[in-house]
Amino acid sequence: MNKIQYMPEKPVYGIAYVPYSRFEDVYPVEKAIDRGTMFKKLDIPFSTYANISIMNPFC
Numbered sequence: 265m266n267k268i269q270y271m272p273e274k275p276v277y278g279i280a281y282v283p284y285s286r287f288e289d290v291y292p293v294e295k296a297i298d299r300g301t302m303f304k305k306l307d308i309p310f311s312t313y314a315n316i317s318i319m320n321p322f323c
Contacts, residue, residue, distance in 0.1 A: 270283050289304045296302035 271281055285303050285306070290296070290302045291299060291307075293302075293303060299307050300308050312317055
């Protein structure tokens, strides 16, 4: 099986890259549906960004 790289070997400036998510440390199906993501590392509450003006248009 070929190993998928986390990021390109030679990334180009000005092009956005999204790293692959690895299937590790994931929620069970029921909790993943409730949280909106199966990846625990991506489960960030909105309150984390409440006081950051660029992330919250209501500041």
